[in-house]
Amino acid sequence: MTTVPSELDTRFREAAAEAGLLDVAYDVVESPLGELFVGVSDRGLCVISYEVDPDLQAERLARGFGSRVLRSPQPVAGVARQLDEYFEGERKRFELEVDLRLARDFGRTVLEELGRVPFGEVTTYGALAARAGKPKAARAVGTIMNRNPVPIVLPCHRVVGANGSLVGYAGGLERKQALLRLEGALLV
Amino acid sequence: MEPVRIPPFETFYGEHKDPVFAHLRRLLGHGAEDAFQETFLRALRAYPELRHGRHLRAWVFMIATRVAIDETRKQKPRGALPEIAVEDGLPPHAELGPLTDELPPKERAAVVLRYGFDLPYDEIAAALGSSEDAARQAASSGVRRLRERSKQS
Numbered sequence: 595m596t597t598v599p600s601e602l603d604t605r606f607r608e609a610a611a612e613a614g615l616l617d618v619a620y621d622v623v624e625s626p627l628g629e630l631f632v633g634v635s636d637r638g639l640c641v642i643s644y645e646v647d648p649d650l651q652a653e654r655l656a657r658g659f660g661s662r663v664l665r666s667p668q669p670v671a672g673v674a675r676q677l678d679e680y681f682e683g684e685r686k687r688f689e690l691e692v693d694l695r696l697a698r699d700f701g702r703t704v705l706e707e708l709g710r711v712p713f714g715e716v717t718t719y720g721a722l723a724a725r726a727g728k729p730k731a732a733r734a735v736g737t738i739m740n741r742n743p744v745p746i747v748l749p750c751h752r753v754v755g756a757n758g759s760l761v762g763y764a765g766g767l768e769r770k771q772a773l774l775r776l777e778g779a780l781l782v
Numbered sequence: 783m784e785p786v787r788i789p790p791f792e793t794f795y796g797e798h799k800d801p802v803f804a805h806l807r808r809l810l811g812h813g814a815e816d817a818f819q820e821t822f823l824r825a826l827r828a829y830p831e832l833r834h835g836r837h838l839r840a841w842v843f844m845i846a847t848r849v850a851i852d853e854t855r856k857q858k859p860r861g862a863l864p865e866i867a868v869e870d871g872l873p874p875h876a877e878l879g880p881l882t883d884e885l886p887p888k889e890r891a892a893v894v895l896r897y898g899f900d901l902p903y904d905e906i907a908a909a910l911g912s913s914e915d916a917a918r919q920a921a922s923s924g925v926r927r928l929r930e931r932s933k934q935s
Contacts, residue, residue: 596804598818603799606819615826616791652790662829663790 607666617660619669622646626681627769630746634669635659638691642673642744644765658696677746683776686713688747696743700726704738711752714777718756732756740764746773786835794829794838795822801839802846805909809850809899817853821846840911847891847909854898882928888912889924896921 611619618640620633631651633641640659643651648665655663672690679685697705704726711717719732719739726735739750745764751773755761763770774780788794802821806814824845832841882890891910895901901909907917 596800596807598799598803599815602803602815602818606822609819609823610826613823613826615823649793652792656790660830661788661790662826664792664795664826 607664608668610664611666611669615662616664616666616669617662618655619664619666620648620651620655621665621667621670621674622648623670623674623677625677627765627772630677632670632673632677633663634673635693637693637695639673639744639747640693640695642746644745644769673747680746681776690747692744692747694743700728700731700734701738701741703727704735705742705748708739708742708748708750708753711749713749714779716752716754716774716779719753719761720756722753736761749773752777752779788829788832788835789838791826791829794825794842798839798842802842805843805846806850808901808905809847809895810853813853817846817849820853821849824849837911840909843909843911844887844891847895848887851891851894854894882924884931885924885927889920889927892917892920893924893928897925 610616614636616636618633618635620631620641622629622631624630628644629646631641631643631646631648632639633651633655641651641655645651652663676685676688676690680688692709694702694705704722707722707725711722719735720729723729723731723735728734735753739753740762742748742750742764745751751763751770760767760770760774771780799818799822803814803818806817806821810817821842825842828845832838882893885893888910892906895906895909896903903914903917903921906921907914910917910920912920
């Protein structure tokens with residue numbers, strides 16, 4: 595059976611992105627926390643996920659951003675580089691456009707506030723709720739953190755319980771701990 | 783009928799890239815590489831216009847066949863000096879490309895695949911996404927149309 599030579603496959607994936615024909619270009623990249631699924635739209639970074647099953651993710655992205663979802667490493671390379679630098683301790687702030695078009699109203703406000711929590715610091719769900727204008731919405735903020743489309747870059751790992759407990763993390767508490775340790779926000 | 787959802791392009795591409803490449807290889811030989819890329823770029827451009835996910839294989843084979851016809855026409859040397867001792871001259875599909883310009887697309891594809899590339903009707907049917915009978919009919923009505931046109935001119 596004739597199969598497409600891999601360099602031809604690569605060439606097509608590059609050409610598709612270069613022609614600006616993709617709703618989302620994605621790739622799976624390595625990190626010290628395991629593989630990450632990373633997707634980029636024409637407006638910027640739109641997904642980082644610890645769940646790397648490409649079929650599942652492609653379906654989700656197609657529903658949210660449009661059906662032209664294709665694995666194409668080149669558009670994702672800039673994000674991958676900044677993530678590498680972050681994990682190597684060489685980057686404290688991400689300089690990336692983030693596509694939050696699927697987040698609405700309070701959810702969006704909270705994610706935007708989250709982006710202002712600096713490297714190496716932690717805040718609480720309640721404090722973040724207050725900064726987004728609804729001091730009593732700590733629980734809702736918890737849900738929004740859990741659905742954060744771009745963890746690490748929007749640092750939901752820096753949000754902890756009022757008593758200092760880690761509470762939860764979509765990628766698992768071990769990853770939350772590892773990120774806080776990397777940033778020097780956890781001493782143990 | 784329940785509309786069939788359109789899959790993410792990655793899924794569509796993954797399912798059809800090998801058969802489309804094989805199809806283009808049969809039509810074009812080593813010219814298949816460029817035609818492959820052009821086929822899927824065209825599919826990508828048209829993808830948002832699709833209203834359902836039925837017949838995607840026939841759809842992409844149709845695009846590939848059109849791309850192959852265009853490629854064939856490009857390859858036809860213009861104004862080249864006739865070479866000595868070339869038995870067949872241009873390959874038949876190169877002659878048929880321009881000749882069939884004005885046929886309806888399906889008839890054109892059927893005529894070119896049958897008489898230019900010498901494909902059997904079951905493969906033409908697969909390429910056009912129709913039955914073997916329909917492929918046969920498209921080719922013969924294409925030929926009839928060409929005959930009538932040549933009588934008129």
